[in-house]
Amino acid sequence: MDKLHIVKIGGGLLSDEKLMASALSSFHALVGHKILIHGGGKQANELCEKLGIQPNMHNGRRITDDATLDIAVMVYAGLANKKVVSKLQQFGTNAIGLSGADANVIRATKRPVQDIDYGWAGDIKSVDVNSLKNILSIGLSPVFCAITHNKKGQLLNTNADTIAAALAGALAAEYQVHLHYCFEHRGLLKDINDENSMIPTIRITEIDELHNDGIISDGMLPKLNNAAVALQNGVHVVTIENPEAVHDEQASKTNLIR
Amino acid sequence: MDKLHIVKIGGGLLSDEKLMASALSSFHALVGHKILIHGGGKQANELCEKLGIQPNMHNGRRITDDATLDIAVMVYAGLANKKVVSKLQQFGTNAIGLSGADANVIRATKRPVQDIDYGWAGDIKSVDVNSLKNILSIGLSPVFCAITHNKKGQLLNTNADTIAAALAGALAAEYQVHLHYCFEHRGLLKDINDENSMIPTIRITEIDELHNDGIISDGMLPKLNNAAVALQNGVHVVTIENPEAVHDEQASKTNLIR
Numbered sequence: 001m002d003k004l005h006i007v008k009i010g011g012g013l014l015s016d017e018k019l020m021a022s023a024l025s026s027f028h029a030l031v032g033h034k035i036l037i038h039g040g041g042k043q044a045n046e047l048c049e050k051l052g053i054q055p056n057m058h059n060g061r062r063i064t065d066d067a068t069l070d071i072a073v074m075v076y077a078g079l080a081n082k083k084v085v086s087k088l089q090q091f092g093t094n095a096i097g098l099s100g101a102d103a104n105v106i107r108a109t110k111r112p113v114q115d116i117d118y119g120w121a122g123d124i125k126s127v128d129v130n131s132l133k134n135i136l137s138i139g140l141s142p143v144f145c146a147i148t149h150n151k152k153g154q155l156l157n158t159n160a161d162t163i164a165a166a167l168a169g170a171l172a173a174e175y176q177v178h179l180h181y182c183f184e185h186r187g188l189l190k191d192i193n194d195e196n197s198m199i200p201t202i203r204i205t206e207i208d209e210l211h212n213d214g215i216i217s218d219g220m221l222p223k224l225n226n227a228a229v230a231l232q233n234g235v236h237v238v239t240i241e242n243p244e245a246v247h248d249e250q251a252s253k254t255n256l257i258r
Numbered sequence: 259m260d261k262l263h264i265v266k267i268g269g270g271l272l273s274d275e276k277l278m279a280s281a282l283s284s285f286h287a288l289v290g291h292k293i294l295i296h297g298g299g300k301q302a303n304e305l306c307e308k309l310g311i312q313p314n315m316h317n318g319r320r321i322t323d324d325a326t327l328d329i330a331v332m333v334y335a336g337l338a339n340k341k342v343v344s345k346l347q348q349f350g351t352n353a354i355g356l357s358g359a360d361a362n363v364i365r366a367t368k369r370p371v372q373d374i375d376y377g378w379a380g381d382i383k384s385v386d387v388n389s390l391k392n393i394l395s396i397g398l399s400p401v402f403c404a405i406t407h408n409k410k411g412q413l414l415n416t417n418a419d420t421i422a423a424a425l426a427g428a429l430a431a432e433y434q435v436h437l438h439y440c441f442e443h444r445g446l447l448k449d450i451n452d453e454n455s456m457i458p459t460i461r462i463t464e465i466d467e468l469h470n471d472g473i474i475s476d477g478m479l480p481k482l483n484n485a486a487v488a489l490q491n492g493v494h495v496v497t498i499e500n501p502e503a504v505h506d507e508q509a510s511k512t513n514l515i516r
Contacts, residue, residue, distance in 0.1 A: 074337050079332050090409060094361060102354045
């Protein structure tokens with residue numbers, strides 16, 4: 001089985017030229033098949049502000065009305081995605097920017113309205129593994145933004161962490177997948193102020209306890225729960241780390257294990 | 259040699275759901291390899307206006323400063339491109355949205371400053387024919403927006419008509435290329451108010467004369483000059499027509515011939 005690296009980076013990086021270049025240079029250094037997924041929420045909020053549109057959030061998830069969807073598509077699939085692609089092309093990685101609509105790779109459905117109507121938020125329904133395999137087979141490195149579609153002409157806003165886990169889970173039958181969740185620290189810290197307090201290994205059964213103890217933050221919890229599902233779906237390795245460490249197997253990082 | 263249709267549609271269509279659906283349904287009906295190129299200038303101007311940025315034009319070409327480039331990338335590569343892709347996916351065409359940076363398909367250089375500094379305007383330097391052939395070979399239909407890159411990490415704004423002609427010319431050695439320039443009329447009209455005054459055939463040697471006679475407008479002239487170069491580069495057929503006619507060889511349209 002070929003190896004496949006799936007790397008999720010946050011959108012915060014993309015506002016800082018230096019951080020972005022360093023993260024993308026590390027992604028470029030990964031050998032073999034690789035997929036990048038990026039956020040862009042911070043830039044989307046900035047554009048909302050410039051346009052006088054108030055971002056509408058509920059439990060850390062965006063409520064996506066018509067105007068907010070247009071902004072998400074412009075920022076995620078346009079500005080953020082193409083900046084990342086052109087930078088990777090400069091480094092020599094043959095990147096191709098994709099939304100879930102492109103090559104019909106990720107099909108989603110509008111999240112059902114229960115207590116909250118999340119608007120044009122998409123829950124992933126299926127990943128077209130053959131389509132992705134074809135794109136990887138011609139030597140391209142896909143760069144995904146957090147936009148999907150419903151195959152009925154509607155674009156949808158889907159959490160980038162969830163996309164990363166869904167791609168990893170779907171591709172685990174075809175590749176030996178290493179899923180990298182990147183954030184600003186070296187790994188998961190016992191004490192947020194001490195990089196030396198990194199936890200090298202976490203069992204997925206410990207996630208709830210670590211959350212109750214305040215070591216896993218509310219923001220990190222859905223990321224880890226996604227990652228746990230990915231591991232259960234056959235993903236080979238899941239690590240939580242700094243983007244600069246993705247190409248370095250010897251670097252210290254947090255390993256999530258079954 | 260396989261046939262390849264290259265279809266350029268204006269951005270004006272994309273503001274009108276009905277016109278867009280009709281144009282894309284006609285593109286969907288084309289059999290075999292096909293590439294779509296779209297504009298988006300009208301929507302970009304609308305976003306400029308909302309953001310209080312004055313569009314800066316010289317001889318019908320946009321002067322692209324930093325803020326205008328960001329807007330072009332957001333609108334062309336983001337909003338316009340993904341709307342077209344998701345609509346084509348709905349119809350069943352396996353579309354993939356691309357800028358020239360994606361898969362390094364179109365490399366450009368910043369237009370040299372002479373009388374005017376056009377800012378981040380890109381003149382096309384090379385088309386990666388193998389990259390495009392690979393994408394077509396896995397059954398995908400590329401949808402290009404009017405953004406290119408310089409392979410040094412800089413995105414550039416490039417005229418969509420020019421992209422269409424450059425792709426057609428570059429692919430003419432590999433495919434039997436039919437280049438379709440679409441606009442609101444059935445073809446080139448002798449009298450702009452009379453659709454029945456359409457000219458069925460124009461020789462490229464007649465372009466200047468027809469321009470002097472006012473039959474070819476200033477806006478249409480660069481389109482036809484691009485098309486003439488494409489024909490000289492071995493493109494098989496160039497037609498000027500309504501987007502609804504692209505799949506219909508029997509429809510009346512203007513043929514440009516050597």
